[in-house]
Amino acid sequence: MTFDQQALPHVGDLVIGILGGTGDQGRGLSYRFARAGLRVLIGSRSSERGEAAARDVAALPGVTGEVTGAGNADVAQAADVAIVTVPWDGHAETVAALREPLAGKIVVDCVNPLGFDERGPYAVRVAEGSAAEQTAALLPSSRVCAAFHHVSAVVLADPTVERVDLDVLVLGDDREAVAVVLALAGTIDGVRGVHAGRLRNAGQVEALTANLIVINRRYKTHAGLRITNL
């Protein structure tokens, strides 16, 4: 196939759960999905913080989808698609605790296993190969994909940005689940979802975020990626 956004499944009726959604990346994605008219649930370890983040996001310009907050387990239970945006530190623990409510569901890992020292960001080696493969190992009954690693939280959260100028690389072994995530990425104005391989090739996509952070610092920007000739 050549690139064809139209061939993707309809995702407008899905309930999107953002697990650990009170951080910058989670809020930014929540805003963009809510702006696309999707129903968004923002999860947090504390249901109060999830509710507070949901009120913040719902109040942003252009939101047409309903946004509510709750604890991570309730969000995992209610969501059709769950997006994991927790920090790498605590990733395994958070994911493992949600094994039952996430069974059978599409789970999208967005986590970048990075370290920072005086020379800047660097990729952390993950025993399973990547954060996404760690999630797949912890959630054997879920349909795990990886995506949304390179989105700039600043750009996503900026209401004046009408079109987000980047492609979202989607990794996964379950073709139907991948198609849903590709379509989900495509609900964000300006964004294309691009299937970039199986989960075993997720590690370098996660790690590339270190390079984008370097580029942001060096060139004073909020960099994203586009795939050319597509």
Added chain:
Amino acid sequence: MTFDQQALPHVGDLVIGILGGTGDQGRGLSYRFARAGLRVLIGSRSSERGEAAARDVAALPGVTGEVTGAGNADVAQAADVAIVTVPWDGHAETVAALREPLAGKIVVDCVNPLGFDERGPYAVRVAEGSAAEQTAALLPSSRVCAAFHHVSAVVLADPTVERVDLDVLVLGDDREAVAVVLALAGTIDGVRGVHAGRLRNAGQVEALTANLIVINRRYKTHAGLRITNL
């Protein structure tokens, strides 16, 4: 700094050596540099094959720079900047053998450590972290950078392509050497060189080539990367 191609050093007088330059990537880069008017030396284990590749490249449309071929050691000796485009299989051996002629020089590693099986391409774990770091370990007196991983050999070699639509991510710890490589990338019409971090962040850039190969196969294209908001 913001992105500014003009602030980069002049590289028009440098002699560019392409080590292992008879493969598709080496020929493609040789062609683009020769088309930019640079003096290019194509090296091979066999000087005859280097000379044959040089004759092929020199005969392509638009070439204005001189292109000659020789053995890898002679090319390493004569070049100002040496670009390593050998296959991953044999990388360490080829690089280690050129330690003396490459001493003090800028060496640009373009090698992608990939494996292929029935499920497609995948990133190979490298003990040193990346092919570029392996080169840096083997050439302690050289100024090692990494770049040109994601260029499509097919696009580079196509004389009808006037502008190559991609950014070249350049990795390196030696700021002056990095600036030369950024400028070298910028000699190719359409290409920008972007400094994307230190050598320790080269592994994921090399490995990302696996994802681009998947994208090429899935979407039937010759994909490249652009950094957005730059």
